[in-house]
Amino acid sequence: MSVNTLPVTTGEALAVLWQGWQAQATGGLTASWMLHGRPGIGKTEIVQTLATRAGAMLFDLRLTTIEPQDLRGLPYYDHATQRTIWYRPEDLPDDPAQPAVLFLDELTAAPPSLQPTVYGLLQERRIGRHRLPDTCFVVAAGNGPEDGAIAYDMGTALSDRLIHLSLRATAQDWVENYALPHNLHPAIPAFLRSRPDLLETTAETLQRGQTIACTPRSWARVSAILHAVPDRRLRDVMIAGTVGEAPAAEFALVLADITASLRVEEMIAARPAEAWALYPTSLHGLTALTYALIGAAEEGTIARIIALMAGIGQLHRHRDDPALRALPLAELCTHGFELLLQKALARGWQAQFAASPDWAAYAKSRAEAGL
Structure with missing residues (x-):
């Protein structure tokens, strides 16, 4: 019934x-x-x-x-x-x-x-x-x-x-209410932002007569595998055994792109002028960066995280890469700030936001655009 x-x-x-x-x-x-x-x-x-x-x-x-x-x-x-x-x-x-x-x-x-x-x-x-x-x-x-x-x-x-x-199950709800609070590997929410249909595939898997389905629980297990297993070949076998061969193969391509370009710790430690060269230039890489920055945000780093998040929206002005102008940088920046603000409000970091010149500049540009 x-x-x-x-x-x-x-x-x-x-x-x-x-x-x-x-x-x-x-x-x-x-x-x-x-x-x-x-x-x-x-x-x-x-x-x-x-x-x-x-x-x-x-x-x-x-x-x-x-x-x-x-x-x-x-x-x-x-x-x-x-x-x-x-x-x-x-x-x-x-x-x-x-x-x-x-x-x-x-x-x-x-x-x-x-x-x-x-x-x-x-x-x-x-x-x-x-x-x-x-x-x-x-x-x-x-x-x-x-x-x-x-x-x-x-x-x-x-x-x-x-x-x-x-x-x-919806990808947006799961990312905001589970993946980010539990600091899952940023490649997972980045992948599911582009493939939300792969968060939960139980019905389709049953129709195909297959055993392994994607579920929120299985993606959480994939995160644990990524953090615990450095050997890429063995890791790929484990992930395929967790979410199924086809989703695992698609995820592996995104993961390779993100792994090659994501350098969050270096970005936080770098001087502002040096950080521009450390931003990813692919859509998957930048999407993962927004989630990684949220995960890295702590009371001592929040000011720097705000500056780096604001930089996503300004990246095309600082990197001579025509491909960047075709990416939804403003949308990614806004999405990242919405989630970062949620974390900041929950942790009581409102004062850090209010004191940030980067946040003030971002808010002013939004207001001038009528947003």
């Missing part, structure tokens, strides 16, 4: 859950949430980020690895009272003073025999006599049968206990 709700990006889903967390904390809404999405789209990362932002302890239950009694607990016969007492499992939150997120992962892959046990957690927020504290936020996640994953259709008794979020 399809999930008949509005599709949301992973960034939007995090914003919705954060609003739900705040609403529950004030007593305005107590609900359980369900994240639907293809494998590797980022469901687990959303919940982990939510718990970190809220300062909550994360209880991560993989429902495909447990039995009903693992949630219900074990019975113990009390001879004094002639009653059976249930010892609850330690995997459930019970401290009312400790904010918690209970994550029921792989809900749609859990065997049907387990689902009635989960009903109480999702609706009444209890199992047997054990009740979840009011400070516990409940989120479930799962794939659908159409995603090529092991999954059961969700019955109405289960679906009616949840607020459903249907996730979709």
